[in-house]
Amino acid sequence: MNRHDETRILKQCLNLLADKSTTLSAETHTSPVERYTDPQRFEQERHAIHQALPVAYLHSSELPNPNDFRTVATHSGNVLFTRTEAGEVKAFHNVCRHRGAQVESRASGCAKAFSCPYHAWRYGNDGQLLSAPFEQTCFPELDKSQSGLAPIPCVEAYGFIWLCPTAKNDDDAEKQLEAHLEPVKADLEWLQCDGLHKFETHRRTWKANWKIVTEGGLETYHFKFAHKNTIGPYFLSNTCVTDQLGAHFRVVMPTEELKSVTKDLIQDVRLRDIAHVVYSIAPQMVLLVQKNHIDWIQTVPISVDQSEIFITPLIPKPVEDLTEKELDYWQRNREISLNTLDEDFELGEQIQAGMASGANSKLTFGRNEGALATFNAWVEERLNSS
Ligand code: FES
Ligand SMILES: [Fe+2]
CATH class of the missing domain: 2.102.10.10 (Rieske [2Fe-2S] iron-sulphur domain)
Incomplete structure (x- = not known):
């Protein structure tokens, strides 16, 4: 992402703040429950998506x-x-x-x-x-x-x-990865993840389909409610700038700090200082971009109703070079991320259990949850073309 794009997104955030609105799709959508509960379908998804893509x-x-x-x-x-x-x-x-x-x-x-x-x-x-x-x-x-x-x-x-398991060799893998990531290339370069260092990984299996986990990262509608005891108060309610980038998504989630930015100050503001930016990189990577670090969240599908989730903070210094104070800072930061994400994954487990109850035949996505519909349309397209 270059400065021009950053400024454009900052302006979009300010417009949404003024309108008390968010990125809206043309219409609402639904997603049938079997998409999250059918073991045969899960195997098709694993084959056409997770075993096929980088x-x-x-x-x-x-x-x-x-x-x-x-x-x-x-x-x-x-x-x-x-x-x-x-x-x-x-x-x-x-x-x-x-x-x-x-x-x-x-x-x-x-x-x-x-x-x-x-x-x-x-x-x-x-x-x-x-x-x-x-x-x-x-x-x-x-x-x-x-x-x-x-x-x-x-x-x-x-x-x-x-x-890249379906590539013929390392050179072919490079081409395959380049094609897959082309729409997010500029953003990945902007993030400079190669200059970061892995902090301690947290790993746990949750009883939720991988798509429920992915969907949870594509909207901010839930922030003020599901995260009211953690990060909810720091974010604008139901406000985000969502862009589909090929098979991937960028969701810019402004914090309350956006309120201190005026249009003439935009040139001096870093997007990362007034928003969290979520990159959902198909099929199982999420990069949760914050001021000075990135949480890398990997959702590995295990079965139709189970996903193993790895959360790894990527920080500016190697762990062995941290002072005691810095170590304490990153540990506290990690705790906040884990507590917040636990709230999402606990809801994911509830949704999966609710599906098994037979109460709903479909999930409903509002116009403010358009990215969830687009993501699911992409899944369908992969299945149909495999
Ligand atoms: S299985 Fe015999 S050496 Fe590895
Ligand atoms: Fe959440």
Whole structure:
């Protein structure tokens, strides 16, 4: 986002404040309950969306140095992410090419090579098979150059490490990611996530369909009510500037601080100082942009009525460089985010349970919730075109 766009959005915020209004769609919409409760449909969504599109699984600061590695559960199974000696990020199925044991069981560490615990076949962090015990007598035909760990196309971009499971190779993955993120490219560059550092991740499974979780981030209608005991009082009621950017959304949520801005002061104001900006990056990333940091929220669908949610604050300094005062500041900040988001996810669980009761055959989206309808239309389009 350049200064021109920031100024344009600031003006839109001021106009909405003057009109006591929000971004409105032409009409109201509905969403049938089966879309959130049908297990067969869930599998179709997982296949057409979550396993097909690029997904960020790590922030770059989680593999800060050459030879660092991490193992992560993904939609492609357990994946071993490495940073090679040359600094390149690679991703492999964490599955031995001999008889399929998991090669690395640690969550993270630093290693130039990995030895399978079963029969000690050894792989470099570039995936190459280096050695197999008794190779010459027991595996005389083994071609080590063809028996490296199975790679998964992977790209490091905008401060994150993305898997592109349907790409043919890393180059193809780069093209796929570029096409997928093109409509939010300028915004991702503006955020400079590659200069941030991961703070402690919070992880919990909630009993709610992934779409309910996504929908909760696309409107501010609920702020003054659902968040009345946390952040509600700091935000304008039912006021946000929402833009669809390809498969993604940007929702600018002004705080009460917008009231101190006049049109002639706009040039001196940073959007981030008077609003939270939510980026919903399809299919499972949300970036909650605040004054000096970003909360990265990952919603990983587990089943039709369960989602695992990871919340990771991305902050300006590495944790090991923080003073005691700074550490305390970021811990308190993290608590506020977690408490607020818990309010959203608890409501998500209630909605899911309510659907199971049979009380409603559909959900209703008002004109102020137009982004929810557009998001769901995008889901339908993906399903129909897969
Ligand atoms: S399964 Fe890995 S060495 Fe045998
Ligand atoms: Fe919320």
